[in-house]
Amino acid sequence: MRERGVKRIGSDALCHAPPMTLDLGCGQNKRPGAIGVDHNRDTAADVISNIDRGSLPFRDNSFDKVWVVHVIEHVENVVSTIEELHRLTRAGGVIVIETPHYTDFSSFCDPTHRWHLNTFSFRYFTADDAGYGYYTQCRLRQKRLQVKLLRLWKLLGFELAVNHSFAFRKFWEHYLCYVIRGKAMVFEFEVVKQAG
Numbered sequence: 001m002r003e004r005g006v007k008r009i010g011s012d013a014l015c016h017a018p019p020m021t022l023d024l025g026c027g028q029n030k031r032p033g034a035i036g037v038d039h040n041r042d043t044a045a046d047v048i049s050n051i052d053r054g055s056l057p058f059r060d061n062s063f064d065k066v067w068v069v070h071v072i073e074h075v076e077n078v079v080s081t082i083e084e085l086h087r088l089t090r091a092g093g094v095i096v097i098e099t100p101h102y103t104d105f106s107s108f109c110d111p112t113h114r115w116h117l118n119t120f121s122f123r124y125f126t127a128d129d130a131g132y133g134y135y136t137q138c139r140l141r142q143k144r145l146q147v148k149l150l151r152l153w154k155l156l157g158f159e160l161a162v163n164h165s166f167a168f169r170k171f172w173e174h175y176l177c178y179v180i181r182g183k184a185m186v187f188e189f190e191v192v193k194q195a196g
């Protein structure tokens with residue numbers, strides 16, 4: 001079986017193919033080396049396509065990594081968007097999602113934002129689904145979460161506490177976040193696929 005990402009050239013020489021990266025909703029800041037997709041033509045996109053209209057024009061398991069930076073809050077349906085990105089990403093591949101925390105100024109300021117999310121909003125795709133795993137069949141494993149707070153709260157050490165203690169993050173989400181407001185969240189998920 002051929003190792004993923006390795007191309008056989010001629011009879012025995014091997015060379016590593018670069019990882020395939022997708023930047024969904026790349027806008028004018030497409031990540032270097034990525035294939036950019038956006039529904040707006042006035043962007044750096046390589047492919048003009050709207051994820052709200054169904055499948056993007058790529059085969060299953062085409063990508064090793066997918067960036068979704070300040071985009072998920074704009075789409076029509078969060079669950080079907082994640083399902084489509086899960087289809088496009090190989091098993092073990094990575095989806096990185098950055099989005100505003102719902103208590104940030106930007107979350108409710110931008111009239112094109114449809115969703116206002118918190119640090120637990122993607123739990124329904126993971127093993128920690130609170131009993132609601134039936135929303136979707138698509139499964140992710142959360143590898144990393146970085147919460148960014150406003151500068152003052154960061155300087156006072158709250159950002160460190162939110163990022164280093166699950167219990168404190170939960171307490172912050174339930175009791176503190178309307179005062180100690182969030183800014184953005186960066187989630188890194190590994191794509192889990194059933195064998196066969």
Ligand SMILES: C[S@@+](CC[C@H](N)C(=O)[O-])C[C@H]1O[C@@H](n2cnc3c(N)ncnc32)[C@H](O)[C@@H]1O
Pocket residue numbers: 024025026027028029037038039040043049050051052068069070071074075076
């Ligand atoms: C706030 S901008 C972020 C741009 C870029 N990712 C960045 O980090 O600067 C959101 C981008 O998502 C794109 N977008 C929003 N909804 C989309 C959709 N349904 N399908 C494809 N692109 C979409 C917008 O056109 C816009 O370029």
